[in-house]
Amino acid sequence: MSYYPPVGFYFKVQISGASSDDDAAFSEVSGLDTEIEIEEIKEGGENAFSHRLPGRVKYGNLVLKRGILAKGSQFAQWCQSVLQSEWNGAVQCQDLNVFLLDASGQPLLTWNCAHAWPVKWSVGAFNANQNDIAVETLEFAYRQLRRS
Incomplete structure (x- = not known):
């Protein structure tokens, strides 16, 4: 069975070390996403080009969307504790794993967002004229992204 290209709709997100349920x-x-910043150095007297050198690595924010859950989970409790902490203590970082799964539910690829912490939690608009699910969006900053 070939797994190329894998489907993008079968995945799960998990706090590293948390129970799978x-x-x-x-x-x-x-x-x-990962990006290397480019530093340009302009050499005096040389107008034909500038030296382009690799700089620091930077990462985007991990953005997760789902239907609003009425009950709390370990994931939601962690986000709530960080975002409502009023900055009276250290931010509790967690490693987040994003698993792309095959047809049998086994991971094909894993992305590890190391030392992640929630930076934004928003709720989508409520509209009485539409028949949509209420959606919440969670956004995380992270220190490093590893794919395995």
């Missing part, structure tokens, strides 16, 4: 199911994941 903790509810962290999401309908959309984005922000798994």
